[in-house]
Amino acid sequence: MAYARRWVGGGSGLFLGARWDRARIEAFQTQRLRALVRHAYERVPHYRHSFERAGLRTDDVRTLADSTRIPLTSRAHLQSLPTADVVAAGFDPRKLVVHVTSGSSGQPLTVRRTWFEERLLQAYRLRVLFQLGLRLTDRRVAIVFLANEKRAHPRRTGLLHYDEIDCVLRPASALARLRELRPSFLRG
Numbered sequence: 001m002a003y004a005r006r007w008v009g010g011g012s013g014l015f016l017g018a019r020w021d022r023a024r025i026e027a028f029q030t031q032r033l034r035a036l037v038r039h040a041y042e043r044v045p046h047y048r049h050s051f052e053r054a055g056l057r058t059d060d061v062r063t064l065a066d067s068t069r070i071p072l073t074s075r076a077h078l079q080s081l082p083t084a085d086v087v088a089a090g091f092d093p094r095k096l097v098v099h100v101t102s103g104s105s106g107q108p109l110t111v112r113r114t115w116f117e118e119r120l121l122q123a124y125r126l127r128v129l130f131q132l133g134l135r136l137t138d139r140r141v142a143i144v145f146l147a148n149e150k151r152a153h154p155r156r157t158g159l160l161h162y163d164e165i166d167c168v169l170r171p172a173s174a175l176a177r178l179r180e181l182r183p184s185f186l187r188g
Contacts, residue, residue, distance in 0.1 A: 030064055037061045037070065043088040046073070046081055079107055087112060102145035102167055126160070129185060136160060138184035143167050143174065 038058045040047035054071040083093045096112040139161040146166040
């Protein structure tokens, strides 16, 4: 038996804390894979073209084993594509939350999320931190790439306090800022 968490999307018959056998977990994973492939083909131009070049139809992905038939896309290739080719139809790229990596691997990567996806990711991260012992009054600091990004103002309410330090600062400056902030949790 394996432990399965409740699927937030609902409608799948899952309940928080339910125990599923391997077959049921694989059936759920297969259902989600098929939905993802269908979404990618129908709504994201890059994936539609990629699938068509590979001769892959969405109905060709019926099991988890069929995932090996999905054409691979490199990070470098995704970075070279115009925004319109990688953003799903129906989403205005100007309204998405944009994050740009520092480019330490050679070229910065732009990641775009909806407001809801951004908040959901934050909630997942907080959940993990609470499981690791985070308290509401702890101070969190992230060392991240800040250039060219619109950042939310640091939270200074006394609860879930959060600050960011630019990763391109000189090490002595970053260390001085860390000493000033005295975080309970640090990520980078």
